[in-house]
Amino acid sequence: METEKEWFASWFDTSYYHILYKHRDDTEAQEFIQNLVSFLKIEKKDTLLDLACGKGRHSIYLNKLGYNVVGADLSKNSINFAKQFENNSLRFVEHDMRNKLTQNYDVILNLFTSFGFFEDDNEDIKVLKNIKKGLNKYGMAVIDFMNSKKVISNLVPEETQLIDGINFHITRYIKNGFIVKEINFEANNKHHTYYEKVKMLNLAKINSYLNSVGFKIKHTFGNYKLEQFNEETSDRLILVLE
Numbered sequence: 001m002e003t004e005k006e007w008f009a010s011w012f013d014t015s016y017y018h019i020l021y022k023h024r025d026d027t028e029a030q031e032f033i034q035n036l037v038s039f040l041k042i043e044k045k046d047t048l049l050d051l052a053c054g055k056g057r058h059s060i061y062l063n064k065l066g067y068n069v070v071g072a073d074l075s076k077n078s079i080n081f082a083k084q085f086e087n088n089s090l091r092f093v094e095h096d097m098r099n100k101l102t103q104n105y106d107v108i109l110n111l112f113t114s115f116g117f118f119e120d121d122n123e124d125i126k127v128l129k130n131i132k133k134g135l136n137k138y139g140m141a142v143i144d145f146m147n148s149k150k151v152i153s154n155l156v157p158e159e160t161q162l163i164d165g166i167n168f169h170i171t172r173y174i175k176n177g178f179i180v181k182e183i184n185f186e187a188n189n190k191h192h193t194y195y196e197k198v199k200m201l202n203l204a205k206i207n208s209y210l211n212s213v214g215f216k217i218k219h220t221f222g223n224y225k226l227e228q229f230n231e232e233t234s235d236r237l238i239l240v241l242e
């Protein structure tokens, strides 16, 4: 009997995920990347990994800026799509971030809430371990997570969004330490139900994970402009690790 796929393996691999999030576009990704590479002074000779790259919006832009980039993601469909942009210095691979990396990098990026998906804390920690082991000696990692506190205090329990002719009925709630987004819609004559379940990690909890793998936080930012993090008001929790 085929076992049911975990929510992140099924939802992110659908075309519907990309329809619902089409507003999170290249402009947002490019502004963030520009700020990041100039602040971190990432050198053109550096090799970069965009871990959980999706369709590669950050990888493609980094490569346009002149970097050698690998984009890795669990979603077969996203990687197949991204492959059309490959060249000598841009590659896309299917990879589960719970598995060890097969080469080392100067910078590893994990962007737009691509962390905190797993029921077992040890699997989140394993991801951090893999990142740490996959860095060169003076390498650094960037984790761009949501600011859980702000997300929870602004949680919209129910809404419907009409996008590309699909009525996405969305409910949001907290369950077992996860912020759950349940997405229901009709498409192609079928009812669909998908979930997003992201762990309610705050800075203290992430820091305890980081300590357990020997990572240190070098910088903390609260948005894509790289302004200071404030737990009450910031949209993002962006960590630079070394």
Ligand SMILES: C[S@@+](CC[C@H](N)C(=O)[O-])C[C@H]1O[C@@H](n2cnc3c(N)ncnc32)[C@H](O)[C@@H]1O
Pocket (backbone or CB within 6 Å): 008, 009, 012, 013, 051, 052, 053, 054, 055, 056, 057, 072, 073, 074, 075, 078, 095, 096, 097, 098, 110, 111, 112, 113, 114, 117
């Ligand atoms: C919120 S999306 C962000 C995608 C991309 N970073 C972006 O900004 O557009 C999360 C991504 O994590 C990927 N993902 C989920 N579980 C994964 C895993 N175990 N290993 C690798 N990638 C995973 C999904 O397929 C999805 O592309």
